[in-house]
Amino acid sequence: MPQQDIVNQLVDRVNDFNRRIRDLEEKVRNINARVNTLDDSLLKKTKSLSSDVQDINDDMSEIRDRIANLEVDIKEINREKRKFVTSQEIEEIENYMDLMNPINSSFMTEKEVKSLLKKQETDGGLSRKEVEQIVEKKLRDQD
Numbered sequence: 001m002p003q004q005d006i007v008n009q010l011v012d013r014v015n016d017f018n019r020r021i022r023d024l025e026e027k028v029r030n031i032n033a034r035v036n037t038l039d040d041s042l043l044k045k046t047k048s049l050s051s052d053v054q055d056i057n058d059d060m061s062e063i064r065d066r067i068a069n070l071e072v073d074i075k076e077i078n079r080e081k082r083k084f085v086t087s088q089e090i091e092e093i094e095n096y097m098d099l100m101n102p103i104n105s106s107f108m109t110e111k112e113v114k115s116l117l118k119k120q121e122t123d124g125g126l127s128r129k130e131v132e133q134i135v136e137k138k139l140r141d142q143d
Contacts, residue, residue: 085093116134
């Protein structure tokens with residue numbers, strides 16, 4: 001009987017070891033499944049990030065192209081801008097126009113010139129006083 005007890009104990013130990021081995025194998029399978037799941041997730045994330053990085057690089061390239069086009073357009077606008085008249089030049093033109101404006105200037109009419117010429121012919125010339133009166137009249141008319 002003592003041998004039977006030893007055999008029973010050995011069988012119990014072997015069964016216990018088998019159960020422990022199965023438990024460990026199950027844990028290893030679970031860990032392998034988790035590692036595989038993590039590996040798949042990591043691969044998906046890596047692909048997604050690679051795609052995002054590529055999209056960002058494409059966008060950056062497009063932005064660089066747009067900036068280059070804008071720089072060219074700005075240079076063209078600056079070249080065209082040099083052709084335009086400045087406000088100072090416009091003021092100068094306005095001043096010249098004001099000086100030459102017949103409405104504001106004191107020009108003599110043809111009738112006035114003819115009458116002065118007739119008077120000069122008949123009188124033999126204009127006196128200083130008459131010239132001053134004509135000039136004063138024209139200055140008053142101008143204001």
